[in-house]
Amino acid sequence: MSRIEFHFNAPALVPYACRLLRKVHGRGFRAQVVGHRTTLTQLDQALWTFSSLDFLPHCGADAAPSMRRVSSVLLTEQPCEDWDRVILINLGESVPANFEGFERIIDVVSIDELHRAQGRERWKAYSRMGHELIRHDLARPESP
Template sequence: MTEIDVHYNAADKLHHACRLLRKAVLGADAQVVVQGPDELLDALDDALWRFSPADFIAHCKADAPVHVRGRSAVLLGLAEGESPAHRQVMLNLGLPLPQGFERFDRLIDVVGLDDEERSAGRNRWRHYSDRGYAITRHDVGARAA
C-alpha cells in the first residue's frame, strides 16, 4: 500500500518542493514524478535550476523526449494516460487528488497556506483516510517558525 506523507502549512511550496526533491534524489537516490498545474511545474523547473549551485537535481518536463525522461530523476508532470517508467515517489503540488498515486510506493502531498489549498488538502486527506492509507503528517510551518 502507498505510504502517504502530508506536508502542510508550506508558506513557499516551490522552495519546499525543491528541498524535498533534493532529499529524495540526492539523499535517497529515488525517482520522483511531480504532479501539479502546468504553471506551477514551469515555475518548479526554473526554481530547480537556481535552487542550489552545489546540488544539481536532474529533471525534465513530461513533454521531453523519451531518452531525456529516462535519464532524469525527476519528471515534472505526466501526459494524460501516461504511465511513468518507475513507481517510487509521487510529489503532489496540485489541488485535486493526484491521479494514479496508488500505483506509487510513496506519495508526498504538499499543502500551502491559503484557504483553497487547505480545503483541497482536507478533501485529499479524507480520501486517503477513508481508503485505509496510513498518513504521516509534517507541519512545515512549525519547523519554519
C-alpha cells in the same frame, strides 16, 4: 497500499518542493511531481536556479525518452505509468488519478488558505479510500 504523507504548512510551495526533491535525489531516488501546469512551469524554472551547488536532472513528461531515462525528476500533470513509480509528490489541487502503485506519496500543502482547504479535501479522500496517512507539520521544528 501506498504510504501517504502530508507535509502541511509549507511557507512557499515551489521552494519547498525544490528542497524536498534535493533530499529525494540525494538519497538516490527518482520522483514524479504532479500539479497544475503553472506550478510545474515555476518548479522547472526554480530547479535550475534554487541552488548554485545542486543540479537536479529533471524534465517534463513530453521529453524525449533519452532525457527521461537520465532525469531523476519527472514533472507531469498526471502520473505516468511508463516511468519510475516509487515516489509521487503532489503539488496539485486534488488527488492525482492513477496514484495507486506508488510506494510513497508526499502531498505538499502550503499555508495559502485555498490550498489548505484543498489539502483537507485530499486528506478526506485518501482516508475514505482506506489509506493510512502520516502528518508532518512543517511549522513545527522537529518536522522533516
